[in-house]
Amino acid sequence: MxxxxxxxxxxxxxxxxxxxxxxxxxxxxxxxxxxxxxxxxxxxxxxxxxxxxxxxxxxxxxxxxxxxxxxxxxxxxxxxxxxxxxxxxxxxxxxxxxxxxxxxxxxxxxxxxxxxxxxxxxxxxxxxxxxxxxxxxxxxxxxxxxxxxxxxxxxxxxxxxxxxxxxxxxxxxxxxxxxxxxxxxxxxxxxxxxxxxxxxxxxxxxxxxxxxxxxxxxxxxxxxxxxxxxxLAALIAARFPNQRRAAVTFATPPSPNGRQVLALRGLIGDEGGTSFSGVVSDTPEGAGGLIAALKVAGLVPRTIAFEAAGLDALYADVTGSGHP
Ligand SMILES: Nc1ncnc2c1ncn2[C@@H]1O[C@H](COP(=O)(O)OP(=O)(O)OP(=O)(O)O)[C@@H](O)[C@H]1O
The missing domain is CATH 3.40.50.300 (P-loop containing nucleotide triphosphate hydrolases)
Known part of the structure; x- marks a missing residue:
């Protein structure tokens, strides 16, 4: 041995x-x-x-x-x-x-x-x-x-x-x-x-x-x-009850006004300015409200996805900053 x-x-x-x-x-x-x-x-x-x-x-x-x-x-x-x-x-x-x-x-x-x-x-x-x-x-x-x-x-x-x-x-x-x-x-x-x-x-x-x-x-x-x-799952459930992560991408970066509309919905952009994410209510109204707001602002997303909040959403919420 x-x-x-x-x-x-x-x-x-x-x-x-x-x-x-x-x-x-x-x-x-x-x-x-x-x-x-x-x-x-x-x-x-x-x-x-x-x-x-x-x-x-x-x-x-x-x-x-x-x-x-x-x-x-x-x-x-x-x-x-x-x-x-x-x-x-x-x-x-x-x-x-x-x-x-x-x-x-x-x-x-x-x-x-x-x-x-x-x-x-x-x-x-x-x-x-x-x-x-x-x-x-x-x-x-x-x-x-x-x-x-x-x-x-x-x-x-x-x-x-x-x-x-x-x-x-x-x-x-x-x-x-x-x-x-x-x-x-x-x-x-x-x-x-x-x-x-x-x-x-x-x-x-x-x-x-x-x-x-x-x-x-x-x-x-x-x-x-x-x-x-x-x-992780328990922290997310406690921090974001009945919420989902929304991820929206655009072919080109939205205008400052468009960014503001997204920020008001809690969606923060990455450095390239074409990918935005944040948490929204896990209800038809939550998703529908976001989609309606995009439409009113004339923002046409390339992709839009709603998924369970993950570590990145938790991290952003706790540290007040995006993924390092
Ligand atoms: N030997 C050192 N002398 C003085 N300050 C230091 C020393 N090493 C690190 N620091 C400072 O301490 C702070 C924490 O540094 P540390 O390297 O532990 O952070 P970190 O979380 O590992 O960062 P990263 O994710 O960038 O690797 C930083 O502000 C850094 O400048």
């Missing part, structure tokens, strides 16, 4: 404490306070997506979780252990935003290096590497160099490297950057499998479609706090 597997099976490790518990965390840089009272608990076996505007402090939160910047006030515990302690860091697997692998080495060689760095005994490295590759389904590419792999395989290898120390908390920072659609589905399935195995998984992402696919819970970081956290 590998050292890592032994560590995982050790009954002394069966702590009832959650993989991650943050209470009243404040942190920042110099005079700058970035996190101003963050509360967040992640349970084993769940995936939580953390979203927030650019500069909200997501990377700062990751640094604090990994013990790289100290809390000014509040506590961060990893399986009950204060984040500053080495024992806590050993329970965290971090797959950073930039692929943190040796590009000229193969997947297997990289995993062997990281296993040694994670403290796996030399004699246990091969078993550890084989175990992690089986867990992440990357054996078929084991002997390919990182720089020859697609973005999707590189991301999977990046996740595998985070698992060599057999963590309880897996932190994935922007795991879908550079990943095409089919590979994203594979990645989502992998993340869910790892959670089903008992890991607590925190996914920091700007990719709302991925967040909706992979995470049962979402946390929205805004103005230094977790403004909202919970099951």
């Amino acid at each position: 590998s050292a890592a597997a032994h560590h995982y099976d050790d009954p002394k490790d069966e702590s009832p404490a959650p993989p991650l518990a943050i209470l009243g965390l404040t942190a920042g840089y110099g005079a700058r306070t970035v996190l101003a009272g963050v509360d967040l608990v992640l349970r084993a076996g769940t995936v939580t997506a953390l979203v927030g505007p650019n500069g909200a402090g997501k990377s700062t939160l990751v640094r604090a979780i990994c013990g790289r910047i100290p809390p000014r006030t509040g506590v961060i515990r990893i399986c009950g252990i204060p984040a500053a302690e080495g024992e806590a860091r050993a329970r965290i697997g971090l797959a950073p935003q930039d692929i943190a692998l040796y590009r000229a080495l193969t997947i297997a060689e990289n995993l062997a290096v990281f296993a040694r760095l994670a403290g796996v005994r030399r004699t246990d490295v091969a078993a550890c590497v084989a175990g992690v590759m089986a867990r992440t389904g990357i054996e078929e590419r084991a002997n390919e160099r990182i720089d020859r792999l697609s973005g999707g395989w590189q991301r999977r290898a990046n996740v595998a490297a985070a698992l060599v120390g057999n963590p309880r908390l897996l932190v994935l920072d922007e795991p879908t950057v550079g990943v095409d659609a089919p590979a994203r589905a594979d990645l989502a399935a992998l993340v869910q499998r790892l959670a089903a195995d008992g890991l607590g998984v925190l996914v920091i992402t700007h990719d709302f479609a991925f967040a909706e696919e992979v995470a049962e819970r979402v946390a929205i970081l805004s103005e230094g706090r977790i403004a909202l956290e919970g099951r």
Whole structure:
């Protein structure tokens, strides 16, 4: 049995404490306070997506979780252990935003290096590497160099490297950057499998479609706090009772007057100025009212759709801004 597997099976490790518990965390840089009272608990076996505007402090939160910047006030515990302690860091697997692998080495060689760095005994490295590759389904590419792999395989290898120390908390920072659609589905399935195995998984992402696919819970970081956290469906039902998301597109950007009509209906445009979305009442009158208003204003949409509100509507409502 590998050292890592032994560590995982050790009954002394069966702590009832959650993989991650943050209470009243404040942190920042110099005079700058970035996190101003963050509360967040992640349970084993769940995936939580953390979203927030650019500069909200997501990377700062990751640094604090990994013990790289100290809390000014509040506590961060990893399986009950204060984040500053080495024992806590050993329970965290971090797959950073930039692929943190040796590009000229193969997947297997990289995993062997990281296993040694994670403290796996030399004699246990091969078993550890084989175990992690089986867990992440990357054996078929084991002997390919990182720089020859697609973005999707590189991301999977990046996740595998985070698992060599057999963590309880897996932190994935922007795991879908550079990943095409089919590979994203594979990645989502992998993340869910790892959670089903008992890991607590925190996914920091700007990719709302991925967040909706992979995470049962979402946390929205805004103005230094977790403004909202919970099951996505429940949060949406509570925030938008009997409402639907309306999405309207135009062949060319509407006039300022047209934009104003849309804004009055709660529909906000994207940067290109041709796609607008917002929430409307989930009644025939809600949809009919919008369509009638478009007609009166002389606005001819290219497409118009009404669908259940999703993370983007929730995010816009909580942060007051569009999708980052
Ligand atoms: N080392 C640092 N020293 C001083 N200020 C910093 C440092 N790192 C980040 N900041 C500032 O702290 C704030 C939060 O940054 P952070 O990188 O945590 O945000 P983020 O939510 O991860 O942003 P993004 O989504 O753009 O990656 C920003 O205003 C940033 O300029």
